[in-house]
Amino acid sequence: MKKEIFHEHEILVVGGGLSGLRASIEALRSGKDVAVISKVHPLRSHSVAAQGGINAALGNTPGRGEDHWEDHAFDTVKGSAYLADQDAVDILCKKAPEAVIELEHMGTVFSRFENGKIAQRPFGGAGFPRTCYAADRTGHNLLHTLYEQSISGKMKFYDEYFVTSLIKENGTCVGCIALDLREGTLHAFSGTVILATGGFGRIYNRSTNALINTGDGAFLAYEIGAGLEDMEFIQFHPTTLYGSNILITEGARGEGGYLKNSEGERFMKDYAPDAMELAPRDIVARAIMTEVNEGRGIDDEYVHLDLTHLGEEKIKERLPGIRQIAMDFAGVDPIKEPIPVQPGQHYSMGGILVDNGCETDVPGLYATGECSCVSVHGANRLGGNSLLETVVFGKIAGKMASEEVNGKELNESLFIDAIEKDSKLIDSIVGKKEGILYSEILKDLRETMFQHFGVFREGETMEEGLDKIRRLKEKFEDVYVESDDKKFNQALIRTLELRNMLLIAEAVAMGAVRREESRGSHYRTDFTERRDEQYLKHTVVRKGVEGPELEYSPVNLDRFDVKEREY
Amino acid sequence: MKLKVFRYDGDESHYDEFEVPHKPGQTVLDALFYIQENLDDSLSFRYSCRGAVCGSCAMLINKVPRLACRTQVKTLVEGEDKVKIKHCPALDKGDEIEDGAVLVEPLPHLPVEKDLIVDQDKFFEYYREMEPMLKTKSEVPGEEYEMDPEDVSELEDYTNCILCAACFGACPVDGENVNYRGPAALAKLYRFHIDPRDKSERLSLADHEDGWWACEFHTNCQKVCPKNVPPNIAIGKARSKLEKEDG
Known part of the structure; x- marks a missing residue:
């Protein structure tokens, strides 16, 4: 194979968001030859959009006394509706303070209390003000910090390369194939692979996610035999901007914002009388949908997030990004008027099944961040825990993958065959003269997901949805791209993303149909109770002979007793 | 609504005109997606967050460098566009703005790779x-x-x-x-x-x-x-x- 298209490294990190960069930095520190392969420039990754903050039991809030990581762990487990693996949650919460302090030492400009310590705000589902933040631009600040740390020159970046497949030799993952978007050529990469490709929110039409969140890593891992865990657990964020579904941080409620219906009532009193607006996300999202469904929404579409009573100064200091978003995208100044909000898809709790060392069940293949499922979020993630997961487990992934690297002889013919296979796939899409455009299938898929697998779910509707998804998969056989441009053929990329999304949608649907209970974000109107005796277990979907197959695996419950969730 | 878009395939450049239906709240990025999905799938432009935080989609819109995702089409078409910048030689190049149309070009001062994507x-x-x-x-x-x-x-x-x-x-x-x-x-x-x-x-x-x-x-x-x-x-x-x- 030509040298220009064959790249040998020890560690290949796919994805340049927070998890990917944190993993890369750790692998580099372990002395490895590291490459980051990303379909966008790393600073354009979705991590940049995280607003509210990162949890750690620092106990910085003046007058509130000490906080303890065990309390953080309890809140996380309870918030997860007991589906999180408690040994993994221990790691997450125990390592949180050092992870945040490390980020601070790397250069992140966190907001501060008057005494100079990192400021912390209350967040939903947490019993203590535990969320460290950089105004309402925490993800932006963290991503820029980690990128700064990673550009010393030793790390190799392949920006704007789209990974099309992973390569397996004797059961072990040994590399990947990626399309160079600038030139339109396929390249081969060898090395231990860490997937850090983010979530798959864009299978839904109402989503806070960046447009690039198409679940590429989960698809790649599935294809070579890794399991996908708890895919049916989709977090719907209660407050996304009506119209564009851009995120309006939970921090807005943490700072004291009210949710009001068309009658001007703070309706959360009927759903979570103690926690009110700061109940966990699944509960607030269902409350808003119920208000709208029962005719107390505004224009039958949304409710109001009212910040006006917080005053100009507090809004400008603590929530400047939110104010800008509301003005730019809804024409509303939150100092003067309430913000129109509705629930939208926000986070994928499920993902590639990994152990606490971030290894999948394919040796040589690791996964971390939102694309993975450790599982620390279970059936519902608490705000402020996803940024935390990216840095804690990103670091672990980088370290563990580095320990496994060995200098095995490369079997070049495997890579040549893989390039040929992907090349044929691309030619079959670009070469057709007529067929169905990706945009048509994508639109149907997104509508199907929100209608059939949304905030409220029901058996029969979901069965119909699953059928629709399978029909769309069949339609994909006829997909084609008109443009045969080599350079930046985005229609081709979006078509390949659609291939990934269809499989993921099917896995989500299968898990949701089979789980006959309500737990966290998975709420069924035909089974409204949590049913621990049958379903306190993880769903795992794997590639079988005739398509995806579903099985269950046990949950680690070694720290806290399983109880009812009340807020 | 008319969008006039700069095109470049590595050899030659020209402008294409597209008629895009107007929707309330529509941004220039939305309009570009409309073109890519419905009119011409060879159009290339960078995008990611669509919420003015990732920095992917800076381009020259009606002769002002700005983010396509944050720029409302309506303000451009109705002439409410308020950014006044000092003259810059690069802005003399290319086509002129027409009343009621939106002119979309790649960001100046960096080499164009394809259409609206610069290096x-x-x-x-x-x-x-x-x-x-x-x-x-x-x-x-x-x-x-x-x-x-x-x-x-x-x-x-x-x-x-x-x-x-x-x-x-x-x-x-x-x-x-x-x-x-x-x-x-x-x-x-x-x-x-x-x-x-x-x-x-x-x-x-x-x-x-x-x-x-x-x-x-x-x-x-x-x-x-x-x-x-x-x-x-x-x-x-x-x-x-x-x-x-x-x-």
Whole structure:
């Protein structure tokens, strides 16, 4: 194979968001030859959009006394509706303070209390003000910090390369194939692979996610035999901007914002009388949908997030990004008027099944961040825990993958065959003269997901949805791209993303149909109770002979007793 | 509604006109997606967050460098577009704005790769030249540095930069001098200079004719910045500090 298209490294990190960069930095520190392969420039990754903050039991809030990581762990487990693996949650919460302090030492400009310590705000589902933040631009600040740390020159970046497949030799993952978007050529990469490709929110039409969140890593891992865990657990964020579904941080409620219906009532009193607006996300999202469904929404579409009573100064200091978003995208100044909000898809709790060392069940293949499922979020993630997961487990992934690297002889013919296979796939899409455009299938898929697998779910509707998804998969056989441009053929990329999304949608649907209970974000109107005796277990979907197959695996419950969730 | 879009395939360039149905709240990015999905799937442009935080989609819209995702079509078509920037030679190139139409072109001052996608390598090369990573002397493991909230507030003016390169495309000096490091790189350097935790000598890195001293204070950078970062103020302060040290 030509040298220009064959790249040998020890560690290949796919994805340049927070998890990917944190993993890369750790692998580099372990002395490895590291490459980051990303379909966008790393600073354009979705991590940049995280607003509210990162949890750690620092106990910085003046007058509130000490906080303890065990309390953080309890809140996380309870918030997860007991589906999180408690040994993994221990790691997450125990390592949180050092992870945040490390980020601070790397250069992140966190907001501060008057005494100079990192400021912390209350967040939903947490019993203590535990969320460290950089105004309402925490993800932006963290991503820029980690990128700064990673550009010393030793790390190799392949920006704007789209990974099309992973390569397996004797059961072990040994590399990947990626399309160079600038030139339109396929390249081969060898090395231990860490997937850090983010979530798959864009299978839904109402989503806070960046447009690039198409679940590429989960698809790649599935294809070579890794399991996908708890895919049916989709977090719907209660407050996304009506119209564009851009995120309006939970921090807005943490700072004291009210949710009001068309009658001007703070309706959360009927759903979570103690926690009110700061109940966990699944509960607030269902409350808003119920208000709208029962005719107390505004224009039958949304409710109001009212910040006006917080005053100009507090809004400008603590929530400047939110104010800008509301003005730019809804024409509303939150100092003067309430913000129109509705629930939208926000986070994928499920993902590639990994152990606490971030290894999948394919040796040589690791996964971390939102694309993975450790599982620390279970059936519902608490705000402020996803940024935390990216840095804690990103670091672990980088370290563990580095320990496994060995200098095995490369079997070049495997890579040549893989390039040929992907090349044929691309030619079959670009070469057709007529067929169905990706945009048509994508639109149907997104509508199907929100209608059939949304905030409220029901058996029969979901069965119909699953059928629709399978029909769309069949339609994909006829997909084609008109443009045969080599350079930046985005229609081709979006078509390949659609291939990934269809499989993921099917896995989500299968898990949701089979789980006959309500737990966290998975709420069924035909089974409204949590049913621990049958379903306190993880769903795992794997590639079988005739398509995806579903099985269950046990949950680690070694720290806290399983109880009812009340807020 | 008419969109006139710059096209380039690596050999030749031209403009294509597209008729796009108007929707309330529609952004220029929405309109470009409409074209890609319904009219011409060969159109290329960068995108990611669609919420003005990732910095992917800076381009020249009605002769002003800005983010496509943050620019409402309505304000352009109805002439309510308020950004007034100082003249820049690059803006004379290409087609002129027509009433009631939206003119979309790639960001100036960087080589065009395809259609609306420019090669940002030079922009990021200047950024890396500023050694943009915190250099501290004595961290205590397990303990955070304490920082005055007022220092944080000044730092935020600069850490808000999303490196979209709109300022680079708007700066008349960058248009004439390809070696000028540009507003974003200098603002980034200044951000580390004022960070109380940073212990390295910073300002000298750009103490040359293509660094701090090349700026002519047209202030286009601040005017087009989607995050209100003021590179011109950083540059002014850096210069007076260096002048004081010299004098």
